Amino acid sequence: MKTELESRRALVTGASSGLGEAIARMLAAEGAAVVVHGRDEARTRKVAADIVEAGGVADIAIGDLANDEGAEAVAKQALAGGAIDILVNNAGYYHHLDWHTATPDKWAETFEVNVFSAVRMIQRIVPPMVSRGWGRVIQIGGGLAEQPATLHPDYQASLAARHNLAVSLARQLKDTGVTSNIVAPGAILVPSVRKLLEEIAPKQGWGESWEAIERGCVNDMVPNDVGRLGRPEEVAAAVTYLASGLAGYVSGATLRVDGGTVRSAF
Structure with missing residues (x-):
């Protein structure tokens, strides 16, 4: 099965470890040139170096996406090496909080990192995709967006926002050749x-x-x-499919990679 990624360039945010690292590695293994983003320069450079050592192509972009200045710096670094065809908004984190400890300031912090960071990158990276007539935008969401529990209320709400914005973006991108989708991991x-x-x-x-x-x-x-x-590589495989030329007819969709944790027929 050919993913048709050899001529594409991808920016994966939060790719210095965990899911983002696995996604960057698999996209590179399939032939895409990858921009590895992270806040920790040493870890980010290590991932990029490993990709290059394995025969792939990788650049780095360092910066904090939780503010406009950092996002602008990351976009400039990413675009310096060429156009970005694939944007994977993976960067994010969560506090171990519940409804008693998740104060409004913690909610605001969570949304800055998990939601507004994605918006910042979409607004900087996607318009050139539209101009070229091809692109892929993939949000890393999660099953807790659909079936929330009591813990981590701020995090769960931020995942739901990621799902919602991805579908709204898909409507905005109608007839442009650019798609917008979600990969929703379970416990990985x-x-x-x-x-x-x-x-x-x-x-x-x-x-x-x-x-x-x-x-x-x-x-x-x-x-x-x-x-x-689940294993990180299983999430990366779902992202790779949606990023590929094989998924041109998929937009506004959620691809769950959760072993059947979410109990829903739709």
Whole structure:
């Protein structure tokens, strides 16, 4: 299956670790030239260097997307090496908060990082795509946007905003050759998640081996139809499909990569 990415250039935000890193690596492996974005220059350069060592093409863009100045700097760095055909808005984070501790200032901070950062990059990167008549815009959302729980209310609302803005953007991009979609991961086994689960496993009584810990986590916290946590490469594969020439007829869609965690027929 040919993804037709050899002539494309992609900017992946928050690509110095975790899901973003996996996405950047897979897009590069499929032939796209990748701009690896991050705030930590050393980690960002390491990811880009690994991609180049593996035979790919990678540049870097350093900056904080939570403010206009940082976003402008990142856009300039990304565009300095050529046009951007694919924008993956992955950068984001969450506090471990609940409805008692998620104060309005924390909500504002979460939305700056998780929502307004995406808006800033869309407004800087997408208009040239429209002018050229081809482009892909992909938001990394999540199942909690559709089925929220009690914890992390600010984070869950920010995911819902990401889903909403992606569909609104798809309507705006009608007949332009540029598509806008969402990839919605479930619980994915990035290093930070594994570390957290290993720390809480003794209190939860999940056992000591990683296999037992993962099984306990899935049974008690994130039940799904596959019976395990997702892997970053599985999310990256979904992004790669939507970024490719194979997905030209897909826009305004949510592609869930969650093992069936979200219980919905639509």
